[in-house]
Amino acid sequence: MDNTFTAAPPVPYWKCSACGYVLQAPEPPERCPSCNRTCEFRDVSCYAPECNFKGIDPRLG
Numbered sequence: 001m002d003n004t005f006t007a008a009p010p011v012p013y014w015k016c017s018a019c020g021y022v023l024q025a026p027e028p029p030e031r032c033p034s035c036n037r038t039c040e041f042r043d044v045s046c047y048a049p050e051c052n053f054k055g056i057d058p059r060l061g
């Protein structure tokens with residue numbers, strides 16, 4: 001029996017540096033769906049234990 005559980009990595013949150021749009025995706029999109037620009041996306045996922053990898057870190061936004 002294989003009882004090994006493969007923990008899925010948390011899907012990060014990305015925030016558009018131009019308009020502040022936040023989306024959750026494995027990879028940042030090439031083009032922001034909100035402002036339609038090829039802007040830089042910042043990883044704003046909260047990796048702190050208190051967030052349990054499920055939220056956005058307000059300190060990073």
Ligand SMILES: [Zn+2]
Nearest residue numbers: 016019032035
């Ligand atoms: Zn944008």
